[in-house]
Amino acid sequence: MKLAIASGKGGTGKTLVATNLFYALQQLNYQVVLVDCDAEAPNDMVFFKGEKIKYFYVHQEIPVINEKKCKFCSKCHEYCNYNAIFILPDLKVIKVIEDLCHGCGACDVACDFNAISTKPVPIGSITKYAIENNTFIIEASMNTGVFSPVPIINAAIKEAKNEKIVILDSPPGTSCPFINTVAEADFVVLVTEPTPFGLSDLKQSIDTLKIIDKPYGVVINRSGIGDTEIYNYLKQENIKLLLEIPFDKMIAFYYSNGELISQLEYQWADKFVSMFNFIIDQYGNSNN
Amino acid sequence: MEIAIISGKGGTGKSSISAAFATLSEKVVLADCDVDATNLYILFNPDVEGEEIYIGSQKAVIDYSKCINCGLCIEYCKFDAIYYSDQKINISSIHCDGCKLCSRICPNKAITMIDNDKSRMYYGSFRNGKMVYGKLAPGEENSGKLVNIVRDKAKKLAKENNINTIIIDGPPGIGCPVISTITGVDYVIIVTEPTLSGLKDLQRTLELTTKFNLNTVVIINKFDLNIKITEKIENFCEKLDIKIIGKLAFDPQVVAAMINCKSIIEWQPASDLSSQIKHIYNNLIYGQ
Incomplete structure (x- = not known):
């Protein structure tokens, strides 16, 4: 099962959901791998301690003219x-x-x-970390000044190809980097917030997922701020609301310190696991 | 004067601050360069006066009446976009980069290139001047080219209408569209937040603006969310001799303003937050 955590708008809580889900599954001894595909701003490792067990550069072949x-x-x-x-x-x-x-x-x-040969030029790197309970985080990181993160994202996802449960923390937006990430997933969790910007970007993400025919559900983060438009939209379109995370200064504070709510408040680990079980139940393609 | 507002991490408050700046001057050109998740038009509902089709790239398409299944294109494709299945050659439009090599080497001329013509650039008037924004079609190349077109149009509109200030709302990340957003501007404002992720992304964004030798300043948004990390950001910026031009407190009224399609300046002109933003803006524009 490959699960992509994505959002059109940046900063809605993709990383919050991806890291907490990873932690909650890890604590249940699931063999899970988290791939940080946000190669322009990878942050998943802010929340975990781990040992670097693999590191390699991703290269692009650039022509050299004789x-x-x-x-x-x-x-x-x-x-x-x-x-x-x-x-x-x-x-x-x-x-x-x-x-x-x-x-x-x-x-x-x-x-x-x-007259033309090629030389490899490094455009980014992949780092694999061993975390607790035999789980791993694979981080894609793009070098500054590089044109596109896509080859680095693809290399990171490839690195996790033999794993049973893979969580892909997707880059924001709905263009190439996003599509390349979600194309590899069996299910997409769209994280949004109940604001006009959040709703507009959610609609755009859903339009994109419809084009490539991916099943998806929605997590509303910071519920309580903003308005109810997003709930009307989900109801109207018959889209599954997977989870709500309330706006809470404590949650924001934990996050800011690189701490996990699933670790600090056990009920949150339960909520993320329930969401995962629901997705497996409805959309799972294996016996995980 | 061109001012670009960016942030490595999404959701730090770029667009809300851009909107506030845009409503502080009598006349301004506002360029929404977050073409992947354009949002400011929701607040300002501009009268669209024109649009231009943007063709960012091409996609390869097979004519099966000509394809002889030789598989040469599969060998040549560097993007793993062509594969064999159901006894025929398939091209994944998600992975096709539009390089045209397959079309050139096909012995039976069975592959043609078609333009991706769904992306648009719009321009028009809004209550504080002129506005330009780009809308990238789902799944298209996250190209800086559309950003360049938006910026060129913004400059043209500024000249035609005798407007001195261009406010640019940029995309998240550090990749190609961000580089296009900041190249040659007078000021780059990085909006960050006091989270460990925010600090990490600020470091990467500063690497980029330093590389391009740009006049860069920082705003710490929601600074009261985590005072310790705010101090860390301050120390970090001091070491690099980067000026922090403002620290803004978390204020739920920013979201309330957005729901009412207003900037915080329009929504609560007399609030502490609004006067602080006004102060920052005046310092920047008039130098005290």
Whole structure:
């Protein structure tokens, strides 16, 4: 079972839900792995202590042009769909703009003179931590100034591919990084808050999940602030409300200190486990 | 003057602060560059005066009447987007990066590229001036290109209407759309919150703004949520010689304002929070 925890709007409580669910399942001796896919701002490890057991870089292949072999024919420039090759044939100038390169390899295929080779450039890293009870956290982290976190996210998810229960803490938004994460999940938990911004972003996330045909349910965080529009919407659309977490300064305070409510107040561990059991019951594809 | 408001972590209060700033000046251009989860139009309900189609990327599509099942495209695709199933070649639109290489190498010209044309840029008038915002279609590339288009339009509108100040509400994270949001602005304001996650993301965001050599200042929002971590943030910024231009207390009225489609300045102009924001803004714009 792969469960993605996601939200359109940032800061609604994805990490709160992902880390507490992970903790609650871990305490019941479930073999669970948490993958922090928010490679631009990975924070899951703020809440846990663990031993670093694996670390590797994720690379992208960037072309290197051998100017001695290059005939300045411009074919690689034409093949590049990202405008990453700059060429002035008359002046015999050719340059790879590395920031624009997506590593597709088209320029290499284009070149008839064997003038293009590639070099690996690190764009981020994957760290695997051993946490209590034989459970793990895999963290994707993107280097600053890198174009897209997607290859790093994919590498992190791949690292957990043989595990039975996987929680994917998704990046915010509804574009590529989000889609790449939720595409790998069996079920998506959308975390939102009962405000106009929260509702608008929730609708956008749901539109996206409908396109790729993923089952989902909603967690409302900070219930009590804001208004009731979101409840009307869920009712109207017949969307399952999985859990409500009230707005509570203590919960916010625990979170700010990197503490888990499931650890401090046992009823919360129960609530997260019940939510998990409900999802397994309804959507589970294995005997977990 | 262009002021970009960003934050590594989502949900720290970027949009609420942008909205407050936008309603403090007589005339302003407001650019919502959080194209992945655009929200400010909900508050300001602008009269849309125009829209432009944004084509961010392309997707590969197979014409099965031409496909001879040779599998060459699978070999060439660096994004693992092409696979064999049900005795035919399939292209996953989620994973396709739009590089066009498959289309170029297909021996039977069975693959064509189609434009992703669902994303839009809108512009118009709102009660404090002009507004521009982008809406990225679900699942599209989280591209900084749409951000650039929004910013270019904002600059144009500022010039045409003789407006001096452009307020830019940025996306979360540290990736491509954030880089596009902050490149070349006069001020970057990082809105952070006193949580360990917030501090960690602030560090990463500062790495980015330092790399781009930008004039960066910090606002600690909801600073009273955890005084100890607020102090940590203050010490951290002092060491790096980064100025903290304001500390704002948690105030549930910010959400109440949002529900009533108003900024906090419009909702409670005389409150402590509003006068504090006014003070910050005046310092920034008029330098005291």
